[in-house]
């Protein structure tokens with residue numbers, strides 16, 4: 001039995017606290033408090049009260065299986081970032097260290113010391129443009145893509161699909177993350193177990209971030225939810241970037257107790273943390289102090305006090321030691337030169353200290369063992385089977401459908417708006433669609449209204465979508481949850497019902513109110529064409545949204561583009577009179593293809609257009625064929641137009657996907 005306050009404690013929940021509620025008023029049936037922590041040998045979970053850990057859950061599930069032990073070791077690690085002018089900036093400078101199973105390691109240091117940079121390099125999650133030199137190995141294998149399977153990463157700023165509830169979020173994450181062989185029952189149990197263990201069960205139906213006035217999760221609950229999402233796959237290694245930032249002391253204590261519990265279970269936990277209280281600090285096994293990208297100290301907290309004392313930095317009795325260390329290692333405004341000198345001196349002295357030598361030996365031994373093992377025995381044997389592609393697509397579609405349906409009022413108002421516009425437009429044309437000279441112009445006008453309404457507002461309405469979702473997308477891609485094409489396909493599929501219903505309703509109303517051609521063939525194909533037009537417009541909007549990554553820039557490029565499409569649609573200028581150097585644009589104009597196809601549906605085979613009052617200089621058109629000729633349309637182009645619309649639909653989506661892939665890879 002170990003007795004030091006920095007040794008590994010285990011934890012257990014008292015059954016007497018089962019039904020108590022915490023200060024947040026949450027359902028804290030299994031709230032963890034430091035008093036429940038008991039000390040154990042080598043990470044074996046035992047309870048002070050000889051009761052099972054989270055007894056109700058264990059009764060149901062049996063004790064949770066021990067995670068795979070993970071030893072992470074890094075040597076002479078230097079991280080540079082490429083600046084815009086091509087120069088390299090060094091963020092982490094020649095850092096070495098080790099984190100072992102069952103330990104909770106704190107990366108501490110003043111703001112800008114390089115904690116996040118170091119941790120993301122260790123987790124193999126550095127942003128692109130980062131150059132990493134040195135060695136990082138997990139269980140003897142140089143880190144690589146497998147880190148997404150072996151480790152969890154809790155970001156400083158947690159990102160969620162805000163409209164989902166806790167339960168929905170975890171259920172979807174379970175489907176995207178957990179091994180595909182896990183049974184539905186086991187998955188549900190895991191989600192319930194995590195919600196109970198992390199005191200989220202009472203808030204399971206609460207939205208993460210809410211619509212107007214609805215109860216949403218507190219900061220602590222959001223952090224715990226992020227933690228739960230990482231624990232779904234029970235990773236052996238857990239990275240947490242400032243998990244306590246923004247939390248009050250009691251919530252911070254609860255969260256750190258959970259991290260301590262994970263370490264006691266056998267996980268390796270590495271945390272960056274800002275000036276923890278003495279109580280929190282007692283939960284850590286190891287402390288790594290960073291300053292200006294270098295290691296100022298690495299070892300246990302009592303060792304840190306001795307080390308700083310040996311340099312003449314005596315921590316005043318009234319000071320929290322960690323506050324004092326940070327003060328010594330921070331740049332003092334106004335005397336940066338002297339501070340840098342002092343920091344350099346601390347780091348230099350640590351580099352030649354006994355603690356550093358001991359650490360070096362440990363690291364050296366780890367790499368030595370690694371060198372002596374053959375490649376095969378070192379290779380990580382992944383038994384993990386990711387969910388099938390179709391499973392990921394289905395669950396992502398479900399996630400985006402939930403967002404769309406979350407507030408049915410929005411959908412209801414949208415439909416009402418569409419119907420109102422359709423009715424207004426239709427009423428303007430009521431009784432005008434006759435087989436007369438004026439009627440020809442009115443029919444063409446009504447067709448153009450159908451095309452324009454299904455083009456412009458939908459095309460502009462998607463411009464915000466990708467830039468808004470980009471941060472979460474980027475994070476989930478980095479976590480290996482799915483690929484860019486899977487996300488894109490799912491995003492589009494989720495929208496699809498709306499992309500059929502809206503144009504159908506609009507066209508139906510305008511068509512019948514305006515009294516366009518009354519054959520089922522013409523009506524059916526006009527509806528079909530309006531759906532196609534809207535989908536091409538959405539594909540084009542998606543391309544601009546993905547390619548330019550910001551709504552104002554996308555609009556700046558899209559406005560001239562849509563003007564040129566409109567001018568080459570065949571309604572405003574005769575196609576044959578457009579100058580050659582600009583007329584090629586009509587081949588991209590779905591407005592032209594749809595205008596031609598819809599015109600053919602209205603006029604093909606019409607023979608008896610009356611010409612009662614011929615206008616001077618404007619010859620009468622007496623057949624549908626003449627109407628089509630008037631607009632430079634050809635009756636035999638109908639199927640070519642439909643094919644062209646399909647090709648444009650595919651081309652815009654492919655371009656959008658390439659642009660999105662490029663954008664996500666560049667970040």
Ligand SMILES: Nc1ncnc2c1ncn2[C@@H]1O[C@H](COP(=O)(O)OP(=O)(O)OP(=O)(O)O)[C@@H](O)[C@H]1O
Pocket residue numbers: 081089091109110111112113114115116117118272
């Ligand atoms: N892409 C980048 N380009 C230029 N400088 C960068 C880049 N990324 C990080 N830095 C700089 O590197 C230093 C270390 O950043 P990092 O985020 O690792 O610090 P930190 O210790 O985690 O700080 P904090 O506690 O404030 O989060 C900071 O000075 C930061 O401004």
